[in-house]
Amino acid sequence: MTTIPEYYTGKNVLITGATGFMGKVLLEKLLRSCSGVRNVYVLVRSKAGQSAKARVTDMINCKLFERLQEEQPGFADKIIAVNSDLTQPELNLSKEDRSILTENVDIIFHCAATIRFNEPLKDAVQLNVLATQKMLALARRMKHLQIFIHISTAYANCDKDLIEEVVYPPPVDYGKLIDCLDWMDEELVSTLTPKLIRQHPNTYTYTKALAEYLVQQEASHLNVAIVRPSIVGASWKEPFPGWIDNFNGPSGIFIAAGKGILRTMRASNDAVADLVPVDVVINAMLAAAWYSGSQAFNRPRNIMVYNCTTGGINPFHWGEVENCINMSFKTNPLEQAFRRPNVNLRSNPFTNQYWTTVSHTLPALLYDGYLMLTGHKPRMMKTITRLHKSMMVLEYFTSHSWVWNTDNMTMLMAQMSPEDKKIFNFDVRQLHWAEYMESYCMGTKKYVLN
Template structure:
């Protein structure tokens, strides 16, 4: 078998979703690790007055591409932006572009999708299902296509406890659903949504499952492989540890915890947090296309599915996530934190609701009141409301655990050469979670919030100030309770004096014991 870089040498690649988080990481890794690759055609739509070419130019000027810029200064010449909108007929591709892609493309990576969990069903179907159907229709015209790689999600079938590396039948016929949604109004769709979703939590997982089944039914002789990542987080190693550029998924939650805004969250401490670094997913995706493209052409009807997860191989739990977040942001705090980082995960919904009111809503109302009194625009309740919506979306995933079969991932790793295993490493058994979480948290500080490490001394000073304010507030609160409740009751005073004297005796005993040693 040829090595992975040798396989990609001279091949022309089509990439959808290139401006998204995973898409740009795939583009960077492909160009950096497979320098002999041919052209990479990226489907990009015009946005905010920017042409596709301008959007790509802006994208490759970000920090993610710095190492590639040093190693291959002329890499941008290989990236060809193609004007396209996946929601429009024939993806809004011109006849010339369609003919060009049909003639030249060897490998397709379909990464484009909406990642909003609460997207309206019609929009989710348009972006996750119909766009996949259009990509497949274009792929049928490609004369030299070797592999169509589709990026799905490990949660596509989260209504099951055990998820194998197979495509499961969907709850409805996607063809009938497409036809039905065409004439239904939005209110009727919303009323039917709970029935349609069944035990799935949102339209994202629902439509990703339909897209997988569509591929199985309509691929025909096209060689298709499906990659299912779980919760995609910051990079582990490449191109540098901790790179992340958005608030999506757990990143926004981590930042809110680091700022001291998030204090309580509904989650099970013992549930597996199936985080997977983005570079692990991308390395696996490139390896999947290499293996299926070079070895599976004669067996294209055998569509391989790869569960790219960590929980069954190197489990990490939400309780451990909580500990790592608190420790990292106390040692390396974010600038201008609202309170000291101290997030707590609670599995009981009533307890969590109580602490949400006490730790989130009331402080936000008090702070907004202070802002109004000082002539500023109130903003904290708006922030808390957005945070609560994000937590409600993630609650399902932080309160459940799944068992994923990863036999195909193990098989793929076994097929790779020692050199490929180093360059395209996705062996998560080597992943040290404590180190990764520290890199992740620091990545949100450096790359999402754009905070320089030189500001750490001032941030630590601010955190100490917040600690002193908290101690002062607690002291005042104790004195207030004493004056109102305890000082007016003889029985309460007797109990208070008894507790204080008991504590004093314990302290005296431990002090005497330590002196004797």
């Protein structure tokens, strides 16, 4: 088999979700480590008066792309921004752009999705399910497509304790659900959502499960693979340690703890915190496309699914997360902290509720009272309320553990050459959690808060 960089040489790659956290890291890594790639088409919608091209130009001027700029000054010439909206019919592509894509694209990475856990069901279906359906329809028209990589989540099947690397049938027929949502008003959908999602904790995991099944059913003759990352965190090594650019998922919680705002949180100390660094996920995605794309004429009967997780190989627990956060932010404090960092995880909901009142609500009310007396606008209670909403959404994941089969990930690594294993490293056995968490916490300080 060819090496991974050799496989991408001369290829045209299409990325959706390129302006998102994972999409940016994918774009940077692809251009830096597979410098022979011909063009990278990125589907981007115009936003707030900014064209797709302007948004991409802004994006590649951020810190993430500095190393690439030094190593390959002309890299931007390979990025082609394509104006598109995945929620619109025909992806809102112009005839010219559609023709260019169908004639040229060899590889697709479909990363676009809503990652808001509490997205209204109609919107979540639109962004996670229907957009995937439209992308598959476009892919079927492509004359040279070798592989379609669909990015899902390891929690798509979180209603099961053991999650194999297979596509599971969803609780409802996605076609019937789409038809029903079409005529239902928002109020009715909101009322029915808990019954529809059943054992799923939110609309995000539910619609990602539907999207996986849709991919399996509608891929037709396409060569498809699904990559399922768990909780995606800051970079481990590439392009530099600790890169993070958002408050999503654990990052916002870490920052709140570092600021001394978050003092108590419902979680099981013994539950596995299945964090996975973003560069590990991206390396696995690039390797999965290489492996399946190279096997285009000898592909497996079933869709290849990769559980990109850490818990079964190098487990890290929420109790350890607590210790690492407290140590990191006490050693390297955040500026303008509300209090000294000292977060405590509690598995008992009643104990947690008591400490929420004592260490969150009362101090926030007192601080807001002080602000009002000194002629300032109160703000802390608003911050605490927002924090509590975020924590309620995450509670399900911090209080449960799952077992993911990772045989396909192990197989994929075994197929790689020693050099590829270095360049596209996703061997999480080498990951030292205390060091990673320190660079993650410092990354929030350096790249998110500054």
